[in-house]
Amino acid sequence: xxxxxxSWEVVEQYCEQILAGEIPACQMVVKAVEKFQxxxxxxxxxxxxxxxxxxxxxxxxxxxxxxxxxxxGKWAGLPFDxxxxxxxxxxxxxxxxxxxxxxxxxxxxxxxxxxxxxxxxCAGLTLQLGTGDGEQGAQVFxxxxxxxxxxxxxxxSNRMVRQSPFIAKHATVHKDNIAFHGxxxxxxxxxxxxxxxxxxxxxxxxxxxxxxxxxQRPFWDTLTTGSGARTQPLQVTITTAxxxxxxxxxxxxxxxxxVITGDIIDPSVFAMIFELDKDDDPFDDGFNxxxxxxxxxxxxxxxxxxxxxxxxxxxxxxxxxxxxxDRYRANRCVTSVERAITADIWDGAAGELSDWQTADAVxxxxxxxxxxxxxxxxxxxxxxxxxxxDVWRYEAKAVCFIASDTKRDLNAEPYRTWIADGKLIxxxxxVTELRERLIEDAMALHAQYIAYDPHQxxxxxxELEREGFIPVKMLQNQTHFNxxxxxxxxxxxxxxxxxxxxxxxxxxxxxxMAVNRNSRDDAMPDKKHSADKIDGIVAVLMxxxxxxxxxxxxxxxxxx
Numbered sequence: 001x002x003x004x005x006x007s008w009e010v011v012e013q014y015c016e017q018i019l020a021g022e023i024p025a026c027q028m029v030v031k032a033v034e035k036f037q038x039x040x041x042x043x044x045x046x047x048x049x050x051x052x053x054x055x056x057x058x059x060x061x062x063x064x065x066x067x068x069x070x071x072x073g074k075w076a077g078l079p080f081d082x083x084x085x086x087x088x089x090x091x092x093x094x095x096x097x098x099x100x101x102x103x104x105x106x107x108x109x110x111x112x113x114x115x116x117x118x119x120x121x122c123a124g125l126t127l128q129l130g131t132g133d134g135e136q137g138a139q140v141f142x143x144x145x146x147x148x149x150x151x152x153x154x155x156x157s158n159r160m161v162r163q164s165p166f167i168a169k170h171a172t173v174h175k176d177n178i179a180f181h182g183x184x185x186x187x188x189x190x191x192x193x194x195x196x197x198x199x200x201x202x203x204x205x206x207x208x209x210x211x212x213x214x215x216q217r218p219f220w221d222t223l224t225t226g227s228g229a230r231t232q233p234l235q236v237t238i239t240t241a242x243x244x245x246x247x248x249x250x251x252x253x254x255x256x257x258x259v260i261t262g263d264i265i266d267p268s269v270f271a272m273i274f275e276l277d278k279d280d281d282p283f284d285d286g287f288n289x290x291x292x293x294x295x296x297x298x299x300x301x302x303x304x305x306x307x308x309x310x311x312x313x314x315x316x317x318x319x320x321x322x323x324x325x326d327r328y329r330a331n332r333c334v335t336s337v338e339r340a341i342t343a344d345i346w347d348g349a350a351g352e353l354s355d356w357q358t359a360d361a362v363x364x365x366x367x368x369x370x371x372x373x374x375x376x377x378x379x380x381x382x383x384x385x386x387x388x389x390d391v392w393r394y395e396a397k398a399v400c401f402i403a404s405d406t407k408r409d410l411n412a413e414p415y416r417t418w419i420a421d422g423k424l425i426x427x428x429x430x431v432t433e434l435r436e437r438l439i440e441d442a443m444a445l446h447a448q449y450i451a452y453d454p455h456q457x458x459x460x461x462x463e464l465e466r467e468g469f470i471p472v473k474m475l476q477n478q479t480h481f482n483x484x485x486x487x488x489x490x491x492x493x494x495x496x497x498x499x500x501x502x503x504x505x506x507x508x509x510x511x512x513m514a515v516n517r518n519s520r521d522d523a524m525p526d527k528k529h530s531a532d533k534i535d536g537i538v539a540v541l542m543x544x545x546x547x548x549x550x551x552x553x554x555x556x557x558x559x560x
Contacts, residue, residue, distance in 0.1 A: 007061040007082075008054055011091050014084040026294040028273040031260050036092065050096050050104045050267060057095025060128065061087055067166055068124050071159035073302075080160075085297040086121055089272055093234075102232040109256035109271040110238045113331040116274075116298040118238050122205050123156035129203040129234065130187045131167060131180055138185035138202040143192070143223050145211045145519065150189035151176070153207055157187060192219035199223065203234045210242030210249040211519040220248055241275070241333045243517070250333075276330040283316050295331040317345060318493040320485070320515075320523065337529040340485075340513040340537075345492055350501040353395050356381045356445055360392070361550040364442050365451040365474070365542025366460065367535045368431060374509070375430045376400040377438045378539030379445070380547050385496060394491055394544070397500040398509070398536040399441070401425045401434050414508070423505050435460060439467055449550045451542035472546045478522035484545045485515065485523050499540075509536035 005013070017023045018033045025033075042048045061082060068080040082090060089110065096104035112118055122142075130140045142157075144150035154176070161171050161178060172179045178187040185202075192212070204223045212220060224235055242249035256271035258264030275295050281287060292308050293299040299308075311329060315322035319339055327334045356362055359381035369375040378398045385391045402410070402419075404426055410419060418424035427433040442450060451472040452461045461471035474480050491497035499506060513534040516526040525538050 007058050007087050007091060010084050010087050014088050024291050024293045026273070026275050026277050028257065028260055028275065029294070031262075032272055033088075035260060035262065036088075048267075049099050052092075052095045053097045054095065056097065057091040060094030061090050063128050064090075064124050067164050068127065068160050069163035070120070071156065071163050077163070080120070080124055082121075083117070083298060083301060085272075085274075086117075089270070090125075092270055103234070104267060105270045106233060106235065106268040107270070108234070108236040108238075109252055109269065109273075110236070111241065111253065111256075111272070111331060112238075112274040112297065113295040113303070114240055114328045115303050116296055117302050119153050119156055119207070122153045122207065122236065122238055123160055125236065126153065126157050126187050126203070126205055127160060127167060130178065130185050131170065131183070133202070136183050136185070138180075138183060139200055140185070140187040140203045140205070141199065141201050141223060142187070142189045142205045142207065143219070144189075144207045145192050145213075145216055147189060147191035149207055149211070150191055153205060154178075154187065154189040190219075190223070192216040200230070201233065202230050204236070206235070206237045207239070209237050209239045209252060210246040212246065212248045213519060214247060217248065241327050241331045243327070243334050245519075253333075273331075275332055280330070282312050282325070282330060283322065287312075292329070295329065314493065318489055319345075320489045321493075323517075324521075337514045337516045337526055338523075340515050340525070341489075341492065341510055343511055346499065346507060346510055349492055349495070349497055350499045350507070353397065353498070353500050354381070354383070356395070359383055359395075359445075360552050361547060362442075362445040362447045363449055363451070363543045363545070363547030363550050364438065364447050365539045365544070365546055366434070366438065366457055367453070367539040367542065368434070368456050368460070369533075369535045374400050374402055374424075374505075374533045374535040375434055376509075376536040376539040377434060377441075378506075378536065378541070378543040379441065379447075380540060380543040381445075382547050382550070391496070392491075393496040393498070394547075395498045395500070396506070396540045396543070397503045398506040398539055399425065399434075399437060400505045400509075400536045401427050401430045403430050404428045414504075418505055423503070431460070435463065439464070439469075442469060443467075446553065447546075447550075449546040451546040453542075472549060474542050474545050476524070478518050478520075478524045480545070481524035481541065482522035484541050484548070485525075487548075488541060488544060503536075506536045506540065508532070509534045509538075510540075513537050 015033050015037060018025045018030060044051050065079040065081050070076050070078050070080055093105055093108060098104050126140050126142060130138050142150045142153045157178060158173055161167050161173055170180055170182055176189055199222060201223060237252055255264060259266050259269045259271050274297055280291055289305055289309055296303040308329060311325050315325045319341060323334055323338045326332050360383055362379060362381045365378045367376050376398050381395045382392045385393050402424055415424060419426050449470050449472050450464055451474040453476055454473050464471050512531040514526045514530045515523045517523050525534055527534060
């Protein structure tokens with residue numbers, strides 16, 4: 001019979017494989033392993049009085065397979081065996097002790113790509129801290145920006161309780177509370193709606209800290225500073241990468257990196273960061289897919305190589321997919337501002353437009369801009385895609401205007417040529433001329449729905465309504481733009497979006513456009529951070545919104 005390796009032997013083997021390069025590892029993981037081995041060599045000394053207690057560590061690691069079962073997916077009902085990288089983390093959290101035999105680590109920072117089992121691991125960890133940590137009256141809180149996010153881990157803990165006969169005997173489960181009456185302990189999810197003063201957490205599990213914003217700092221401060229009466233409190237932060245707006249994330253991440261590299265000496269902090277290194281380019285043809293293990297230590301287990309490859313392929317031709325891949329699968333920090341489309345993608349899709357009188361429907365959108373901006377109305381025609389149901393192809397163009405008294409130099413290029421060629425309309429009264437031409441084009445194309453910004457074009461919408469059109473309100477925020485942008489990107493990536501090849505102003509606007517994202521990853525055009533004016537493409541996106549509510553147009557007995 002082959003003897004199974006002990007948890008310590010697995011940890012030793014994991015360290016050896018990382019340092020030998022047998023497991024691809026980023027610089028942060030290599031340095032974390034080197035730090036661990038250096039500490040082993042000096043443990044129990046005057047300068048480093050901490051000791052790795054193998055008995056305590058092994059018992060903590062055994063808690064998972066002995067008492068916990070996976071509750072969902074293909075492993076449902078099977079013992080929860082920690083992966084080597086999880087054992088490396090868990091062994092240290094519970095194994096390193098101070099001279100008074102309490103745990104050394106008070107804070108844990110773990111950053112890893114999505115779908116690597118972090119929610120399942122944290123669910124098991126909450127149960128261990130609530131039941132087997134030796135803390136009477138333990139208060140274990142799972143915190144997130146939204147209660148639904150906090151409940152992801154909590155509900156997994158709930159399912160694990162029901163799967164474990166031993167734990168279930170000692171637990172009472174309610175909607176947002178798991179109580180252990182023998183130790184007077186509980187586990188609860190919390191959101192950042194309010195700071196919850198007066199809490200005395202023995203443990204705080206913070207999920208997806210990258211989503212926290214400045215107005216949620218009081219909640220963060222309350223949960224991270226309220227454990228003064230506890231003998232060995234534990235704060236665990238587990239997250240994927242953030243953007244430049246994730247200030248709390250960056251503070252914690254920067255501190256964790258300093259601890260890993262040794263630039264910051266804080267023996268109470270344990271940190272692990274799994275990410276692709278700066279020079280790793282997953283979108284290069286020569287990229288070795290196994291390199292993704294750097295950011296996805298559960299590669300081949302809960303992370304599918306086939307799915308990663310599919311996402312890489314998509315990201316090569318779709319900017320929004322590249323953003324998501326870099327952030328959530330490569331686990332690298334991104335800017336919340338991203339380029340919306342590339343010249344290669346636009347030019348590859350542009351072409352000569354069809355006869356729009358045969359379109360299924362035509363939608364219009366209006367962006368009046370500001371005094372020195374462009375003003376524009378966009379038009380998008382919708383056509384059935386051959387052989388598909390409820391899948392459309394689109395064609396788009398825009399009519400752009402600029403005021404005669406703008407502060408811009410209209411004799412400078414490209415404005416001079418665009419105006420001379422009739423591609424950009426110079427007007428003394430922009431709104432008046434835009435309105436007249438918009439109504440004329442909309443009537444000619446039998447359009448019904450016209451999207452507008454109620455903060456910018458309310459009077460125009462009232463006039464359009466008098467003319468028999470149906471104005472569609474479209475506020476300039478992520479909620480209204482996100483779905484439209486997703487369809488815009490998806491249609492481009494699938495060859496279903498054709499911009500007018502002769503519309504040079506629209507092309508310029510589209511290539512200028514950047515988008516930004518909120519904490520929920522919803523996107524909208526970002527005029528502030530775009531390279532230049534984007535009014536033409538914003539109007540087209542608004543037309544796409546109008547088109548999304550437009551019914552199919554009937555012509556006699558045939559619906560085209």
